[in-house]
Amino acid sequence: AIVESLMTYISREQPLAGKSLVITAGPTRESLDPVRFISNHSSGKMGFAIAQQALALGAKVTLVAGPVNLPTPVGASRINVESADQMLEAVMSQVANSDIFIATAAVADYRASDIADNKIKKNADTLTLTFVKNPDILKTVAGLPNPPFCVGFAAESQNVEAYAQKKLADKKLDMIAANDITRAGLGFNSDANALHVFWKDGSVELPPQPKTELALALLNLINERYQLQHS
Amino acid sequence: AIVESLMTYISREQPLAGKSLVITAGPTRESLDPVRFISNHSSGKMGFAIAQQALALGAKVTLVAGPVNLPTPVGASRINVESADQMLEAVMSQVANSDIFIATAAVADYRASDIADNKIKKNADTLTLTFVKNPDILKTVAGLPNPPFCVGFAAESQNVEAYAQKKLADKKLDMIAANDITRAGLGFNSDANALHVFWKDGSVELPPQPKTELALALLNLINERYQLQHS
Numbered sequence: 001a002i003v004e005s006l007m008t009y010i011s012r013e014q015p016l017a018g019k020s021l022v023i024t025a026g027p028t029r030e031s032l033d034p035v036r037f038i039s040n041h042s043s044g045k046m047g048f049a050i051a052q053q054a055l056a057l058g059a060k061v062t063l064v065a066g067p068v069n070l071p072t073p074v075g076a077s078r079i080n081v082e083s084a085d086q087m088l089e090a091v092m093s094q095v096a097n098s099d100i101f102i103a104t105a106a107v108a109d110y111r112a113s114d115i116a117d118n119k120i121k122k123n124a125d126t127l128t129l130t131f132v133k134n135p136d137i138l139k140t141v142a143g144l145p146n147p148p149f150c151v152g153f154a155a156e157s158q159n160v161e162a163y164a165q166k167k168l169a170d171k172k173l174d175m176i177a178a179n180d181i182t183r184a185g186l187g188f189n190s191d192a193n194a195l196h197v198f199w200k201d202g203s204v205e206l207p208p209q210p211k212t213e214l215a216l217a218l219l220n221l222i223n224e225r226y227q228l229q230h231s
Numbered sequence: 232a233i234v235e236s237l238m239t240y241i242s243r244e245q246p247l248a249g250k251s252l253v254i255t256a257g258p259t260r261e262s263l264d265p266v267r268f269i270s271n272h273s274s275g276k277m278g279f280a281i282a283q284q285a286l287a288l289g290a291k292v293t294l295v296a297g298p299v300n301l302p303t304p305v306g307a308s309r310i311n312v313e314s315a316d317q318m319l320e321a322v323m324s325q326v327a328n329s330d331i332f333i334a335t336a337a338v339a340d341y342r343a344s345d346i347a348d349n350k351i352k353k354n355a356d357t358l359t360l361t362f363v364k365n366p367d368i369l370k371t372v373a374g375l376p377n378p379p380f381c382v383g384f385a386a387e388s389q390n391v392e393a394y395a396q397k398k399l400a401d402k403k404l405d406m407i408a409a410n411d412i413t414r415a416g417l418g419f420n421s422d423a424n425a426l427h428v429f430w431k432d433g434s435v436e437l438p439p440q441p442k443t444e445l446a447l448a449l450l451n452l453i454n455e456r457y458q459l460q461h462s
Contacts, residue, residue: 034388034412035271035337038263069300106266110358118388119412127341131358157265157349181265181350 014058015223020098021059022091022148023051024105024137026066028084032129033116042106044068046153046193049215050102051076057219062098064090066105084108084134095141100226101148103138106155110134139171149226151218154178161196168198175199175225177218183208199225245289246454251329252290253322253379254282255336255368257297259315263360264347273337275299277384277424280446281333282307288450293329295321297336315339315365326372331457332379334369337386341365370402380457382449385409392427399429406430406456408449414439430456 025047029037044065051063052073061076064087072078079090084107095101110131142150150173154164157180164178177195194208195218206217256278260268275296282294283304292307295318303309310321315338326332341362373381383404385395388411395409408426425439426449437448 032269035273035386036269036339037271038267038269040266040268042266108267113357119386125364126344127362129360129362131360133356155266155350 016054016219017058019059019100019226020062021051021054021100021102022062022064022094022098023047023054023102024064024066024087024091024107025051026068026070027106028066028087028108028134029082030084030108030111030134031082031115032112033119035119038108038111039067040106040108042066042068043190044070044104045191045211046215047102047104048073049211050104050219053212053215053219057216057223059100062094064094064105084111084137088135088137088140091137091141095144095148098148100151100222101138101141102151102222103141104153105137107137108134136171138173142172149174149222149229151222152176155181157182161198164196164198168200174229175222197221247285247450248289250290250331251293252282252285252331252333253293253295253325253329254278254285254333255295255297255318255322255338256282257299257301258337259297259318259339259365260313261315261339261342261365262313262346263343264350266350269339269341269343269362270298271337271339273297273299274421275301275336276422276442277446278333278335279304280442281335281450284443284446284450288447288454290331293325295325295336315342315368319366319368319371322368322372326375326379329379331382331453332369332372333382333453334372335384336368338368339365367402369404373403373405380405380453380460382453383407386412388413392429395427395429399431405460406453428452 026044027040027042029039031037048070051061054061055073055075063076063078065078065080067082081087081090111134113130113132138152141147152167152173154167154176156163160178160180164176168176177197179193179195192208192210193214195206197204206214257275258271258273260270262268279301282292285292286304286306294307294309296309296311312318312321342365344361344363369383372378381404383398385398385407387394391409391411395407399407408428410424410426423439423441424445426437428435437445
């Protein structure tokens with residue numbers, strides 16, 4: 001009876017106990033030369049909030065973080081990276097034995113085709129740079145022979161649902177959380193967000209709320225779908 | 232005698248009393264679309280250190296800062312900007328009545344010729360972007376009919392002295408402080424730096440030291456040249 005009630009306690013309070021999560025967060029930076037880079041406005045707040053809540057739910061958490069100014073949640077192991085290539089390498093070194101992979105990072109889609117060894121001088125009136133596609137970290141993980149439960153994020157400025165559904169199918173994800181970056185006061189660099197979460201045969205809207213609460217709601221959704229898949 | 236010794240005290244301890252300084256600091260960010268931008272590794276530490284020391288030397292300080300994670304030195308008025316265009320506008324609104332202009336900001340030399348209204352989709356395997364030159368803030372200020380004493384910075388990865396001398400002459404600056412960004416542990420994002428400072432008929436090397444001390448040494452040099460010009 002003691003064991004039973006303990007199990008009930010654990011399963012209610014720490015539903016992710018024994019689960020290993022890899023979470024990516026923040027932007028990546030792609031160098032153009034020794035001083036310049038391309039990046040994006042991702043603050044990393046959503047990924048760090050998910051990491052913190054996952055730890056509270058009992059999970060083992062590895063946080064692969066781009067350049068952000070956020071403290072490491074107590075108990076998480078953190079790997080800092082700059083570029084998409086570095087993030088892929090860090091993720092692949094961690095993901096093999098993980099149960100759930102949550103890709104919140106805003107990975108740069110492109111990097112410069114050549115990184116200049118020296119600072120590009122501003123002699124010309126115009127400058128043309130060519131970019132090549134970065135590796136798709138989420139698709140790479142989801143395409144592994146025995147992939148973890150894969151959750152993607154889609155930050156879009158238009159046709160949010162259509163792009164999210166396409167990404168879910170194209171990348172063979174288990175779940176995708178979409179947000180509309182044009183909604184005022186939400187998303188990038190904000191402390192609040194709203195998510196429209198899709199999976200193969202369902203969806204749910206998580207209304208605007210602080211990212212910490214949103215993270216918990218999302219983790220409960222993830223756990224629900226994960227348990228169904230593994231039952 | 233009291234007035235005299237007070238004047239001596241002020242002139243020795245607060246040599247910049249009554250002087251108005253405008254200082255730019257940090258990187259600028261140039262948008263590519265609603266989420267992506269080009270920037271650089273400038274931390275803003277050098278500019279903020281100069282602002283702090285200038286305040287201690289009695290100056291009135293306006294700090295025009297790009298996106299950095301640094302607290303405002305007590306007593307400085309701070310204007311936050313993102314792009315080079317915004318920095319130019321802020322500087323021009325402040326510089327008319329200033330005595331000394333110190334441009335430490337790493338202003339992006341180029342910005343995208345068009346800023347996409349919506350997030351650029353990664354359909355193509357390669358992406359070509361065209362950039363146009365940003366306004367040269369320092370040259371614009373130095374070219375005013377009655378310019379303040381203008382101090383530039385040159386962060387270079389090669390031919391440091393030659394580029395600095397060229398910049399001094401081309402932009403008609405009063406002084407330029409050059410540093411070699413390839414020297415380990417110095418410059419961008421570091422707390423220490425070394426500067427090679429040039430003016431029309433002289434130069435001095437300020438050896439590696441904490442940016443706070445380097446800022447004081449540079450301000451003393453600036454004040455010396457400024458006093459000579461105005462005596």
